[in-house]
Amino acid sequence: LLHINDSRLLNTLDELSEIGATSQGGVTRLCLSDDEVEAKRYIIELMKRAGLEVHVDPVANVIGVLNSAAETKLVACGSHVDTVIDGGRYDGSYGVLAAIEALRSFKESEIKLGHPLAAIAFANEEGVRFPAMVGSKYATGLITLKDVFALRGTDGATFEEALTKSKLELESDSFLAKHIPGTYLELHIEQGPVLENEGKQIGIVENIVGTRQIEVGIHGSADHAGTTPMDARKDALLFASKIIQFVNKLSLELGKGSVGTIGFLEVTPNAPNVIPGEVRLIIDFRNSSANIIDLASSKLNEMVKDTANKDRVQISIRQRADLPPADMTDSIASLIQEITDDLGLTWRRMQSGAGHDAMIMRRIADTGMIFVPSKRGKSHSPMEETAGDDLIHGANVLANTLMKISK
């Protein structure tokens, strides 16, 4: 069994977490922001130091290749280096750095490989600045280059404008379209409390829940807060409060691991003495069953249609993102389990409540995900934390699984 270089992995995690570090102790690296571009440059340099052949494809997926001369199917692994606002230092970064470390260890140990291997940092996994998973969707042909370029970020700039501003040197062809991976592995922190609560070292993902994001615009009337009687108001925020409570109640009723969140809400004009004229909010529904997500969406539509008129507001609804649930590949999960046992680590099979590039890569490749514990289940927060030992265990499971597949 191979053992990766522990201190080197932990050092690179420390170094990368300094790029975009926030005063809260977290990290903010929105896709193609100055800090995220700096993080990509760090990854490119690290791949070069590891002796990998580096490709930066037209949407700024960063790909480091080992044993590129082999004509067999590509064995890929990776994650992303973009983050949410004031997110944690492990989400995404850990999977990318462990992938590079695994390939670097193979090279240093002169492991004989039958396949080419790639460590990937996918572009814009988080759905903050742009809709989620742009990089893996492009790599798998789910979205064209033209459509990626036209995506408009929350700051108003298009993806193409952000790419130009980044000054990254992009290749004109899609490396992953030319070298379609036969396998994709992703190592990630759990981002939930299950492994910690059960005292398990490794999570083997069987299923990733689907996510649907629905953007709702509520159009009322921005009238004077002092002179407009209560019964004559068209208060967009009052209606928003009904949607917030409805989504919460609905998600509790649907059960079966259903979650529903309103994480984004913006009031216009947002002045203390003006009744809110406009509210824009985004609902995020998740479930392992596509049917339950459909049911949640239609119940929401129904509620809005039934009550908006009575509350004298106009509503516009559009689907912002829709990632169907994805089952991981059984044979890959069994292999991960076998190697985890060989390494003497404890494990459990589980589902992922968070979306990952793995759910996109599953469409073209045999895919598996490996989880390590998140302390207190914290993620998307500066309080995200995983013990050093757990980080090393996960990286060793990844490296040995890759090695076995690439034999």
Add this chain to the structure above:
Amino acid sequence: LLHINDSRLLNTLDELSEIGATSQGGVTRLCLSDDEVEAKRYIIELMKRAGLEVHVDPVANVIGVLNSAAETKLVACGSHVDTVIDGGRYDGSYGVLAAIEALRSFKESEIKLGHPLAAIAFANEEGVRFPAMVGSKYATGLITLKDVFALRGTDGATFEEALTKSKLELESDSFLAKHIPGTYLELHIEQGPVLENEGKQIGIVENIVGTRQIEVGIHGSADHAGTTPMDARKDALLFASKIIQFVNKLSLELGKGSVGTIGFLEVTPNAPNVIPGEVRLIIDFRNSSANIIDLASSKLNEMVKDTANKDRVQISIRQRADLPPADMTDSIASLIQEITDDLGLTWRRMQSGAGHDAMIMRRIADTGMIFVPSKRGKSHSPMEETAGDDLIHGANVLANTLMKISK
């Protein structure tokens, strides 16, 4: 009876509304923003053209004085030129321009006056960038210069910093503290639908409602929207939705003209896939009775104390502003009514649901307010509108009332 110069009044209203004009057809001039400072410079020039002696006091109240040699009590009138975000063109501006126009007409008609007269544009009437009514509070001694300077605006700058940036030439003494007005009149659009609905031309204000603004901070936990089960969440926005509905229900129950509004609400981190960790919101309660405002505040405190714990959030509450209700002076209201009759205009007595500098000036001077109709009751909105005839009627009521008092 005196008649002001109609077209001159309407022209100055047009000119002033171009400063800070928005794409929506409204006006944005937050206190001491570049546009509000430009509006003040416009007012200063207009006062000079009208032959008034101009004073800009230490907090940037702009005061134009006629007949300053008279040693009798100052007769003052005015309003403000700052606005809410995307507000209307009449709110405040109309009262200031009609005041200048009245004094200009007196001068041109060589009316014999027994009192000095002042037209005033008070600083920061709207409570948007800084707490409301800073200028009139300073003029009446309710707040010291030191405390005004230390006020911090929503953009982070202090009032003193904003004054320095404005480059306005400020006097070192308070003109209105040295020349305390014996009377204060304010002409304003109604900002509500009552006059229009009843087909009355003039509103004579008997009472201005009190306003209390309460800022609530809700502190939950910014966890991952996909991996945190519904029953383990500390969702600050879900709790905010309960406050929004509570304030609405409470205001309806209290009745007696009670209104309660949440016009400002801010979510942190405000990302679609993160449970809201923090929400900051401002509640605005208004009533003509101080007791009912106290009751609303204590019911809110009770609700928050009773439920925050159960919902696993922490709450911080602070009072942001508190303007007690103010009765206008009977003798002034009677005089306004008499002059309105003399001019052959229809009127009704009424209360003001909006706060005005008149409620502050009432503490030191006999005070009256004159309202003109607002179309569809719209205000604090680009849709604010008053017919030209109504604007002229109001200005004539103001001018003739001033003339009678200043005889």
